[in-house]
Amino acid sequence: MAILTYRWQARAMAAITPASYPPAVPARAGARRFVVYGAGAIGGVLGGRLFAAGFPVTLIARGAHLAAIRADGLRVESPEGAETLPVPAVGHPREIDWRPDDVVLLAMKSGGTADALSALAGVVDPRTPIVCVQNAVANERAALRVFPNVYGVHVMFPAAHLTPGVVQAQSSPVSGILDLGRYPHGVDGTAEQVAAAFGAATFVSEPRPDITRWKYTKLLGNLGNAIDAVCGRGDARRVAVDRIRSEGMAVLRAAGIPFVPFVEDRARRGDILQVKPVNGQARTGGSSWQSLARATGSIEADYLNGEIVLEGRLHGVPTPANELARQLANRAARDGTPPGSLPPEDFVALLDAEDEAFERSLRTEAAERDGGVLPTT
Numbered sequence: 211m212a213i214l215t216y217r218w219q220a221r222a223m224a225a226i227t228p229a230s231y232p233p234a235v236p237a238r239a240g241a242r243r244f245v246v247y248g249a250g251a252i253g254g255v256l257g258g259r260l261f262a263a264g265f266p267v268t269l270i271a272r273g274a275h276l277a278a279i280r281a282d283g284l285r286v287e288s289p290e291g292a293e294t295l296p297v298p299a300v301g302h303p304r305e306i307d308w309r310p311d312d313v314v315l316l317a318m319k320s321g322g323t324a325d326a327l328s329a330l331a332g333v334v335d336p337r338t339p340i341v342c343v344q345n346a347v348a349n350e351r352a353a354l355r356v357f358p359n360v361y362g363v364h365v366m367f368p369a370a371h372l373t374p375g376v377v378q379a380q381s382s383p384v385s386g387i388l389d390l391g392r393y394p395h396g397v398d399g400t401a402e403q404v405a406a407a408f409g410a411a412t413f414v415s416e417p418r419p420d421i422t423r424w425k426y427t428k429l430l431g432n433l434g435n436a437i438d439a440v441c442g443r444g445d446a447r448r449v450a451v452d453r454i455r456s457e458g459m460a461v462l463r464a465a466g467i468p469f470v471p472f473v474e475d476r477a478r479r480g481d482i483l484q485v486k487p488v489n490g491q492a493r494t495g496g497s498s499w500q501s502l503a504r505a506t507g508s509i510e511a512d513y514l515n516g517e518i519v520l521e522g523r524l525h526g527v528p529t530p531a532n533e534l535a536r537q538l539a540n541r542a543a544r545d546g547t548p549p550g551s552l553p554p555e556d557f558v559a560l561l562d563a564e565d566e567a568f569e570r571s572l573r574t575e576a577a578e579r580d581g582g583v584l585p586t587t
Contacts, residue, residue: 238264242403245306246315247326249275249284249299251369251497252343253317254377256411258286259385261297263411268306269299276301278375285375289382289486303333313339313404316353319497320346320513327356339400341390345432345497346513347425350393361401363390364424367413368485368493372504380493381483385412389478391421414482426469429517430458433532435498436511436539441557442550443495450557453531458518464525495549502542502549511539530564 243266246257253269261267261284271279279299286293300306314334318326323344330340341361342349353360367386370378379385388408391397397417408415418424434451441447462469485493494503501509515532522529538552538560 237266241265241407242311242313243268243309244313244315244407245270245303246317247303247330248316248318248322249279249377250317250319251371251377251500252365252367253315254284254371255286255367255369255379255385256315256317256343256388256408256413257297258284258293258295258377259379259411259413260407261295262286262293263407265407265411267297269297270301270303270306271299272301274374275371282375284377286377286379287488288379288385289488303329306333308334308338310335313341313400315341315343316349317343319501319508319510320344320349321508321510323349323352327353331356339404341404342393343388345428345435345510347422347429347517348513350422350425354393359400360393361390361404362393362421362425363388364418364421364428366428366479366483368483370488370494370500372500378488379412380488381485383412384414384482384484386414387479387482388413388415389418389421389424390415391418394422395419423468423470424475426462426467427472427475429514430455430462430469430472431475432514433458433518433535435496436509436515436535437554437557438495439498439502439509439549440535440538440542440547440552441554443499444554447554450531450535450554450561453558453561454515454535457522457527457529457531461518461522461525461527461529464527465521467521498539499549502547505546507543507546509539509543511536515539531561534561534564 244260245268246253247270249257249269249271257267257269269279276299279297283294284297286295314330316323316326336357337359338357339359339361340353340357341363342353343363343365345365350360350362365388367388368380370380390401390405392401397419401417405415405417433454437447437450441450498509498511515536518532519529519536
């Protein structure tokens with residue numbers, strides 16, 4: 211694909227925004243509009259791909275990213291080139307003239323979901339479909355408190371956002387896999403329509419009646435995000451990630467939460483996703499890595515590792531590896547620490563120290579129960 215760039219006449223026509231320019235292809239007659247709330251890596255690429263495929267799209271973004279999109283359009287880079295798309299963008303839901311058939315795609319990190327739902331509740335029809343194109347498993351439940359029509363998405367989508375106004379689709383020719391279903395279970399006409407739209411916009415998407423099972427498997431896969439961010443993606447991280455995921459599976463089993471076996475998840479992925487260099491640069495890291503790289507001050511660990519910690523506390527299962535990962539990721543985000551600053555061997559050493567302290571506490575408790583005599587071995 212040749213590089214496609216819309217050349218704005220910004221200086222001569224300062225009052226005209228990118229929304230005034232024609233889309234890359236003719237709009238699809240009768241298509242529902244997608245309002246993408248959170249136009250970062252996932253939301254930006256998804257919104258851009260839908261827009262380029264002829265679907266009406268409005269982005270909700272913020273800060274420098276919003277300013278860049280409004281001034282110059284949304285630049286979507288991929289292994290095949292780049293498009294600069296005149297996608298309409300606003301800073302808040304109240305700036306949108308809402309339509310009865312709109313579909314909201316939530317694409318911010320989980321920490322921003324509560325504020326987004328609050329902002330939406332004041333301006334949209336309560337029956338509006340809310341589609342959670344997000345990692346973690348808490349978003350759908352939060353949305354269901356406010357809106358009755360909620361959909362979960364199993365997000366398998368290599369993308370990046372490091373520069374205002376620019377997002378990267380890192381898999382080609384398929385941008386991602388976005389299976390979805392009604393939350394907590396079921397498939398309806400809206401799920402089928404949204405899946406069809408995704409399928410027309412360079413994604414693979416199937417409606418699934420058991421989407422929650424798939425999302426919990428994705429949660430287990432995402433538990434390593436904190437390690438990727440804090441320790442980097444070298445081979446030595448494997449020991450740390452294995453311990454974190456083993457804890458996660460033990461917690462879900464104790465809680466009676468079903469999840470799809472990893473072998474089934476891998477079969478679904480197959481060789482659909484083909485991650486390739488963009489602008490000659492190989493993929494660096496996932497969403498948590500990007501949070502540290504952009505120094506956003508926050509990270510999603512509370513809703514990934516923290517979800518396992520929460521379920522572990524509720525069901526009496528120790529989760530020292532996930533708690534340590536959660537704490538270190540949050541500390542790195544607060545302190546502005548660059549990604550990959552902690553060697554994975556150091557993480558394992560810290561975790562071993564936590565395990566030893568836990569074992570000592572157990573021995574102390576046992577000794578107190580037995581009359582105050584500590585065991586010798």
